[in-house]
Amino acid sequence: MNLSRSGHRPRLRLKYARIAVALLLAVAGVSVNAASAAEDAPVVPADPLAAYAARIVGDRARTRIVLEFDRKPEIAVRYIGKPDRIVVDLPSTVFTFPQADLEAKGLFRDIRYGSMDADSARLVLTAERPARLVVSEVMANEGGEGFRLVLDAEMVSQQDFEKLVHDQTWTTAIADASAGVQRGDRLAAATPDVSGAFVIAIDAGHGGIDAGAAGAATKTPEKEITLAFARALAERLRGEAGIEAFLVREGDEFLSLSERVTIARQRGANLLVSFHADTLRQNNIRGATVYTISDKASDRMAEDLAERENLSDAVGGVSLSTEPAEVSDILLDLTRRETQAFSISMADSVVKSFEGQVQLINNPHRYAGFRVLQAHDVPSILLELGFLSNKDDEKLLLDPAWRVKIADLLAAAIKRYRVPVVANGG
Numbered sequence: 356m357n358l359s360r361s362g363h364r365p366r367l368r369l370k371y372a373r374i375a376v377a378l379l380l381a382v383a384g385v386s387v388n389a390a391s392a393a394e395d396a397p398v399v400p401a402d403p404l405a406a407y408a409a410r411i412v413g414d415r416a417r418t419r420i421v422l423e424f425d426r427k428p429e430i431a432v433r434y435i436g437k438p439d440r441i442v443v444d445l446p447s448t449v450f451t452f453p454q455a456d457l458e459a460k461g462l463f464r465d466i467r468y469g470s471m472d473a474d475s476a477r478l479v480l481t482a483e484r485p486a487r488l489v490v491s492e493v494m495a496n497e498g499g500e501g502f503r504l505v506l507d508a509e510m511v512s513q514q515d516f517e518k519l520v521h522d523q524t525w526t527t528a529i530a531d532a533s534a535g536v537q538r539g540d541r542l543a544a545a546t547p548d549v550s551g552a553f554v555i556a557i558d559a560g561h562g563g564i565d566a567g568a569a570g571a572a573t574k575t576p577e578k579e580i581t582l583a584f585a586r587a588l589a590e591r592l593r594g595e596a597g598i599e600a601f602l603v604r605e606g607d608e609f610l611s612l613s614e615r616v617t618i619a620r621q622r623g624a625n626l627l628v629s630f631h632a633d634t635l636r637q638n639n640i641r642g643a644t645v646y647t648i649s650d651k652a653s654d655r656m657a658e659d660l661a662e663r664e665n666l667s668d669a670v671g672g673v674s675l676s677t678e679p680a681e682v683s684d685i686l687l688d689l690t691r692r693e694t695q696a697f698s699i700s701m702a703d704s705v706v707k708s709f710e711g712q713v714q715l716i717n718n719p720h721r722y723a724g725f726r727v728l729q730a731h732d733v734p735s736i737l738l739e740l741g742f743l744s745n746k747d748d749e750k751l752l753l754d755p756a757w758r759v760k761i762a763d764l765l766a767a768a769i770k771r772y773r774v775p776v777v778a779n780g781g
Contacts, residue, residue, distance in 0.1 A: 409452045423502070430491065440479055510617060556628070558629035657723040705768045
């Protein structure tokens with residue numbers, strides 16, 4: 356779904372919205388929306404805005420809501436606990452879109468909207484799990500017809516949500532019209548790293564209920580192997596000046612693919628490295644492979660592997676149909692292209708470090724549509740350390756000395772990659 360604009364004709368919908376507003380203004384005592392956040396009462400808005408289209412898409416880590424208006428709304432955002440809610444206050448607004456277009460999903464278990472009085476309206480998002488808005492932006496629609504309000508929510512811990520509630524200054528939480536970003540939300544967002552450190556998210560594939568593959572001989576689950584390698588790399592990087600590394604998954608826990616991406620972005624990662632050790636039907640194939648993301652797979656093996664890895668969410672009970680699509684705005688597309696170029700550069704650096712030191716498969720840099728690599732602004736690679744279906748690879752994957760060697764080679768690759776990236780402002 357294109358989240359930056361409606362799939363309908365905006366001028367036609369604006370026309371119908373204005374007709375609906377005129378009719379409502381002509382009938383006093385008619386409530387604007389049966390699902391109002393407040394008690395419905397006879398309200399006759401004074402020159403109200405029309406919210407003529409809505410859409411929502413998301414999962415348990417991230418959810419986006421877009422509302423389209425005939426004129427530019429001024430908004431204010433605040434957080435309320437017990438139950439956890441995000442409240443968006445609006446000017447007087449008539450909501451003319453079908454209620455089904457904004458049914459709760461993803462991070463939210465209930466969504467209500469409607470008039471508060473003649474001069475104001477409200478959108479109330481009751482969270483399924485604690486969440487915050489990382490984007491609350493009003494922007495003009497392409498072609499100059501109407502405006503859209505974009506609300507991007509992402510998961511946070513209960514402690515962080517309670518801190519949002521406690522620390523917010525509601526009197527200053529008014530939309531910054533010049534920047535289109537709500538001031539209180541900027542203060543609530545994670546503080547960016549100002550130390551100049553190069554931050555690396557180390558992702559141990561699988562975990563918890565999702566055990567991944569299993570060793571052909573020892574039956575060792577993939578989730579244990581990937582965590583061991585992730586810890587080894589984090590330990591190896593701990594002593595490197597100017598580099599900070601953290602584990603996306605610190606123990607035997609299930610994280611959806613979207614959660615992994617969100618955690619990396621929340622922690623300000625400059626690079627994500629995801630460890631895996633899959634199996635193949637052909638047990639004679641062995642060696643390491645480095646993958647980057649692409650809409651089109653480099654080959655059938657890469658395509659099949661991506662399909663299997665992307666099923667991790669299904670194993671953990673996460674519905675794939677709720678995964679959010681990215682926005683197709685031009686600036687985001689440019690960011691994605693730059694990020695992909697950096698990802699390819701990192702993959703090439705890993706291959707260079709491994710050559711002559713580690714067994715590599717033919718064409719060791721491959722690409723496919725891995726969901727864990729989908730962050731548009733975090734360069735990411737997926738490293739298949741070897742194949743648990745091959746007895747020689749399995750033996751190495753369980754060898755602590757080989758694990759240390761891989762960590763050393765990856766550290767060298769990261770340092771080689773980091774220099775040009777930092778020089779280019781990455």
